[in-house]
Amino acid sequence: MMPRVWTVTPEEFRVAAHQLIDWIADYRATVTQRPVRSEVAPGWVRDALGAPPPEAPEPFEDVLQDLRDVVVPGVTQTQAPGYFAWFPSNASLESVLGDMAASGLGALGITWQSAPALTEMEEVVTDWLRELCGLTDAWHGAIHDTASTACLVALLAARERATAISEDRGGLQAESAPLTVYASTQAHSSVAKGVLLAGFGRDNLRLVPVDSVTYAMDVTALRHMMADDVAAGRRPAAVVASLGTTGTTAFDDVMSITEVASAHGAWVHVDAAMAGSAMLLPECRTLFTGVEGADSFGWNPHKWMGTILDCSLLYVRDVELLIRVFSTNPSYLRAASDGEVTQYKDWGIPLGRRFRAMKLWFHLRLAGAEAIRARLRRDLANAQWLAQAADADGEWEVCAPVALQTVCLRHHPAGVTDPAALDRHQQEWAERINATGRAFVTPAQVEGRWLVRVSVGAEATELQDVAALWQLCRQSVHVASP
Ligand SMILES: Cc1ncc(COP(=O)(O)O)c(C=O)c1O
Structure with a gap:
């Protein structure tokens, strides 16, 4: 018998999809029952899934079974209330619905003509968010996969502006003077990666020192570094300002940075990957002062x-x-519509683009901005609660300003003064917490010192979860295993 060519009919899909939705809902409802950090050993998932490639269709139940037994233990439970690692990686169920709708539609986003709704919904939602963030209509938005890509796109545009579109000639290789790019020592690693990929070269990346208390870029140092480069025959092409650094959520002074950069015609890209959400809150907008002057x-x-x-x-x-x-x-x-419509293929790197606007559109329509703001405000208050609790305890240091929802902690055991021992201690107590499975925090090195980042902001995290974490913190520094 000839194998069936059309493998899943819409009717079969309906049955399987209902099961899958039930599975997702059950998974979300029981997320607290699993260790927050994935505890699988390297290679375990691969071994469990690595059967020969399937030649014949397998029952959907078998696939679901593997999802349950192998895949779930193989991911960090980022939606769990005890998730305080790296940064909030929320996946609101409203946006999950939108993502499913986008997948179901299977639209092809190569030009406006290939899916007018894909382009125009992206225009609508980027305008919505611009407005919700209090930005003027001088800005034009597009949705990319990640902040790393967005930064690369910005740096490529900066390169071309600085060289009067050298890509039309010999590119950077034909330029007479090297172009330089600046970012603080606290900028995310994707900035350095973007600088390398855009062809500037590591030798032309300047890491500007930061203030030792705020961890914001030292703008005076930036001014001197740019002047030195110009004196040496180099051309400052771009500055990447960080609003909400990865380590401590520090905020560079974009206003002063743009003043310095504009004297050299340098592009200013603002990376607010994590902290940008706070722009939805009018009371947080002073942290973003100066953004309107960036490129x-x-x-x-x-x-x-x-x-x-x-x-x-x-x-x-x-x-x-x-x-x-x-x-x-x-x-x-x-x-025929060319010239009248937006062609997002011309605003970045890929030709084929996903219908990413759909998840934003679902999220904003189904949740409403006010509910999102309320959740962000809850997280700000919870982070302040933790910072105050730590401040009030003489053994603990809150080692960076808590501008938003990241609280950076160091514990100082009595009698331990050796810097290396103190650094080791921070990593050890964080590991003890993570090993409990009840919470997950991230140790990180900031300006050479180890601290522990508590990134509050999972959708499910309430004050009681932050209080439980604080309890774990205090236990983890005093006993071998809490
Ligand atoms: C400040 C900052 N910039 C950029 C990034 C990179 O984000 P993405 O994973 O979207 O590339 C991060 C991720 O943690 C970040 O914190």
């Missing part, structure tokens, strides 16, 4: 705001420049 601004709704990964916004002011740098126009993509 590009990126942040991830897929972090704290909770639109499921991947969903990263990049706003630029000069969209014509972007199109000049990124556009392609092969004959098979041309249509």
